[in-house]
Amino acid sequence: MSDQAEQERINQVYRQWHGGAGLAKHAWHRPDIVRQAAARARVLADLLPLTVGRDLSAVRALDVGCGGGGFLRQLIDWGATPSHLAGTELQPDRLEQARARTAPGVRWHLGQIDVFPDASMDLVSAHTVFSALLDEDLRRGLAAEMWRVLRPGGWTMIFDVRYGSPRNAHVRKVTDVELLRFWPAASRHYRTLVLTPPVGRTLAALPWLIPEALAMLLPPLRSHFIYMARKPETDRMV
Template identity: 75%
Template sequence: MSKQAEQERIKHVYRHWHGSATPGRQDWHRPDTVSREAARTRVLAGLLARTVGRDLSAVRVLDVGCGSGAFLRQLIDWGATPSHLAGTELQQERLDHARLHTAPGVRWHLGRLDAFADNSVDLVSAHAVFSAILDEDMRRELATEMWRVLKPGGWAMLFDVRYGSPRNTSVRKLTEVELLRFWPAEQRHYRTLVLAPPLGRAMARLPWLLPELLGALVPLLRSHFIYMARKEP
């Protein structure tokens, strides 16, 4: 598959996921969605404080595949300066949504990372981006570009899935072997989180402590991860 064809496939998949009129499994108000986002926020907060630091006001961030801008808004809530933040996206309509709902000053960019200078950000992130890329060469190229824009001493951060799904051929897992190959680093962190979606949906209406305990006691049931790798100074 050509690079252009893969990009068009990704755009089509995301339009289907986010543009369907049918209530989806990702709706913000669903109990399992609320639980998943709470788990991600909790782990993110701990890792960011441990890596880039507790004071985010001077941290320069590029969020790749920023979607509606939710992660950048979270960073602003935690003290990041909007003019130090940037997001890239393949879909203009999602960038328009992000711009409308985010504090002024954030830089929004449609397309690839070639508009960003080498060694220009302290944190480069991608949330559920690589699992949507099926082409191995495109994965490697994007990982290289993320590493390029990152300053020495800065951190790359990935949130994605550990397991594939036979029911969803539009998603491909990101393995620990790939993470180490794409972002090799002596200083790195890997945290698993979130119950596998079918299990999370089944347990979402139970008392919150039960799914929390299950996820804590049985790590293999956690379907997602956050990986952070530090570029050597």
């Protein structure tokens, strides 16, 4: 499949996910969605001080496939300077949502990340982007571009899924082997989080302590991960 054909496939899938039944399935007020967001925020609040630091005001960050801009708004809430942040997206409507909902000053770009200079960012992130890329070469190419944009000593951050879905052929899991191959680093962190969607939806009506306890006591039930890898200080662009 060509890069253009794969991009169009991804665009069609995301249009389905973010409209109609897909929108209702991921509605912000659903208990399982609320718990997912809270779990991700907790892990980020733990990892970011250990990596980019407690003071985010000077951090230059790029969110690849930024969607509606949620992660960049989270960084701003935690002290990041909007003019130091950037988001890229392939879908114009999603990018416009992000622009309208986020503080002025953030740089938005419709398209790939090749417009960003080498070693220009302290943090480069991608949230459920790689699982949408079914083609191995596209995954490898995007990972290399993220590594290129990251300065030596900076951190890449990947939030994605550990398991494939037998009901969704448009999602492919991201493996530990891929993470280590794409972003080789001596300094790295890997945290699992969030109950698998079927379990999370089943337990959504129960008191919050029950799904929280299951997620804590049974790691195999966690469907997502956050991986952060530090680019070596001695890394040189080829």
